[in-house]
Amino acid sequence: MDWRRVATTVAHRALPRRSDYAGLRTGWRTDALAGLTVAVVALPLALGFGVSSGVGAAAGLVTAVVAGFVAAMFGGSHLQVSGPTGAMTVVLVPIVARFGAESVAVVAIMAGGLVVLAGLLGLGRLVAYIPWPVVEGFTLGIGVVIGLQQVPLALDTPKAEGENAALVALRTLGDVDWSAALPAVGLVVLVVGLMVLLPRVNRTLPASLLAVAGATVVAELARLDVARIGAIPATLPAPGIPDLTPEATSALFSAALAVAALAALESLLSAQVADGMADDVPRTHPDRELVGQGLANLAAGVFGGVPATGAIARTAVNVRAGGRTRVAAMSHAVVLAGVVYLGTSFVARIPLSALAGVLLVTAARMVNIRTARTISRSGRSGALVFLLTFGATVVFDLVVAVELGVAVAAVLALRAMARASGLHREPLPDVEVDTVSERALLAEHIAVYRIDGALFFADVRRFLDELAQVADVRVVVLRLGSIRVLDTSGANALAEIVADLQRRGIVVLLKGLRPEHRQVVEVVGVLAELQHHKHLFDDLDAAVEHARSHVRRAQTSA
Template identity: 40%
Template sequence: MTAARWTPKLFSVLKDGYGAAELRADALAGLTVAIVALPLAMALGIASGASPDKGLVTAIVAGFFISLLGGSRVQIGGPTGAFVVIVFNVIAQHGYDGMVLATAMAGVILMIAGYARAGQLVKFVPAPVVTGFTAGIALIIATSQIKDFFGLSMATVPADFLPKWQAYFHAAGTVNWSAAAIGAGALALILVLRRTAPKAPGFLIAIVAAAVVVALLKLPVDTIGSRFPNMQAGLPMPHIPAFSLAKVQEVLPSAFTIAFLAGIESLLSAVVADGMTGFRHRSNQELVGQGVGNFASALFGGMPATGAIARTATNVRSGGRSPVAGMLHAVFLLLFVLFAGDLMAFVPMAALAAILFIVAWGMSEIDRVRMLLRMPKADRVVLVLTFLLTVLVDLTVAIGVGVTLASLMFMARMSETVAINAGATMVPEEGDTAGNGQRDTLPPGVEVFQITGPFFFGVAGELLDTLRRLGQPPRVIILRLRLVPFLDASGAAAVESFVEQAHKLGSKVILSGLQAGPRSVLAHAGLGRAGGRVVFAHDYAEALVKARALTRASGGQA
């Protein structure tokens, strides 16, 4: 079972049997996905501050290795919109070489995370955080395409959101109406095809139509060829990214951010694919495959990659049955680059901007945003704050603040579920035959309290407050802990402080009904049986017997 956890899905598929029928289905699906991925990879490469060929290299290399070594049957890997902001900022701060190094480091981090079984941890990132930064990225991507869509004449475009819009307004008088018409036409064509022919490769049809119109009418608009005259054809030779200790330290935060986003998006995509196919992915092996894919992409000078939900869904709908479809999608992309590279120079930038508008709208998840805005106030605050920080400050800050705030709010809500009860307010416990702790069943000089819920640092202080409120200290205090499923270090420290304070007041403490987990934590804190500082009872009935014995020993009457 352990070995299977880190076995690529491809190996399992081939072991189960793979024939000509499966190969034909995967080849058709791979070709379909490659047609969809071709314009998207170029557009994402440009939007990331690189060039279209970098996006294609990423889709080919990372896409191949993610399918080869990943943990999902149908996952398609490649550049995605989630990385646009990160890559753009890393290139701006550290140059393209710095971005390549960060991608390679992210690959190593992902591989380590996979072998450390971190695949299950990603599900604990709160939905408002994921939706907030995804929607923020979508807005940033759409904003970054205004210049190309309208053909604005601008020497430079500011990187920050608000200054960027100020620059757009100042350049509003330089609109290239030919470019705007091409962009609007491409956008309209994609939307019409989605409604009337949803299976047609709308992106590819749109850029081909736009390129033909521009070439025939000789329209004065920017194209890939005019913007990137020295674009490399084919794949470059692999090489180890240049690095030094100082450079590694500089890009390490970006590498962790890339790894985090790659892990989140790839596993979310794999879950979606599971729902469409009925299969189950191997989350830890998926992280390993993503790590290898990103490291390989960096070796060829590519960008970060992850599982792409839209392309994965296209693969499933096109009949993809195994990782072979994803590998063939990369092969078909390579063939397009090798034999149709010259034709890509005719693609108008405005048409690629239209494609990215569609991508941004899909990333915005507007329906999920509306749903979360109907949730409790804490979730709304996390969503809006993460969105605003993503757009106005920095994606890394947004993720850190969003996760931290969501965690604090969750702990605050959890603390409200923990109760310290006494007397008739106590909750019945399974197998309780001792009267549930009503006052008339307690021996003289004995007090009992019951803690229900996870006892962690958010509520630990309430235990000492309860002791302070007792007034005249009893001879014996029973703490009923059967309904405490979890006890952290702060909770253990609170119990220890409670025992110490009770000892100073002359009170003995009996811990009743401890579960195995909390008992182990208390033992490590020095409150185990060997310590002799507290008395343990298997259940409440036994605790009452021991309480009577302690009161007799101290001169009381039962």
């Protein structure tokens, strides 16, 4: 093994470089202002997602600071802003319910290690193979689940038992004391109203922050009896390694795997969106982005935070605010750290129902009716994948939803490919013959077949059954030039055709084998099945002429 080359690859995918900060000398003011803008948007979301996940507001804020800074420094995107997200909250809620809040730091560290490993192994480019209906289906499902998770907070009512967000919301609605819940509901309505109206007055206003501040002021002046965030540490917690014993890690491995899959998927999708929004910034390096996100999760776990991913909404705010280097995302983390040290007294008085209002609006904005309508009208296959992914997200979890969506999409794509592929008989090309009877004889004894697209075993069986009914065929010319996909299974199917025909006494000639298919055909043994190595042709006329000589010899011997 070339260890020097391995070390170079690891360094390329894992280490910061000077080029990360190209243009910073002239654009640092814009980046710093963009970071401040993102921090204003991120503060209520970090607090809300921390509370909603069941770990607490402090953990959400710590994650936004620590993971946000580490991911910006080591990640592969110049624009990505990372932190706690709604999608991750959806995964964390059942983990907290099953293993307790103390398990989240362990899960973050384990998931971080898995994501770093994925980046070093070069798996970042696999996200390009996730179909659009799958992405949109789980995005819609995330929005619905986030909205359902806010029901207990919005009603200031203890959360009912259970892991599924829909069932918990229904049980909570059945147990609510509506007279006691009215103040909290009023604050939710106030927050939602401000977040909807303020952007119409001025799009530059930090609507979510102003809405939370307004609700907090109203709750204080009216002395409303509603649940608050409560005291949070005035400093970042000291780093520490949680319980990583074999017993703890084995019990949490499946949870860590789910978190790692989501962290990788959402981060790469978010970076992809950011790349499409800014043409003057280098594209994301997907493998390095995975390494950065993995390190961010390791750091978040060490500091007692929750798992983090790239955040699409905050990243979009960063791009629109003019951020062009990773300094913008770092600045956002520094500003939030300042809130930890200077603003804890105000943060402690924020009503939980106000954060629920922010997350309800966030969830509603994830529901894109136009996109859902477009996918539904695009065809039954896309609509089926979209609906299955959406349903699995709500009923099960995100990882199951993505796995199911990709699997169904793959099966449907395979079916479409099979429909576009197949074996087709063609008329015999014009050849010079001495008599009309000779032309009829050649047409009777020589069959030319063209294989299109990809070769499937179902086509093999149909083809052999068809030839079994044509008793007088003595030579079959298989045209292979139109085959676009020929893997091991397809080559084995081709070998079966050749072997079966020649057992019946039918000579097989192959025409137009592509150079890129030569190796798999030789390895599987297709060429070895031919009667003679000269039965492989590049020209159809030459193949037909050779077939003609076989027919003549057969007639002579008869």
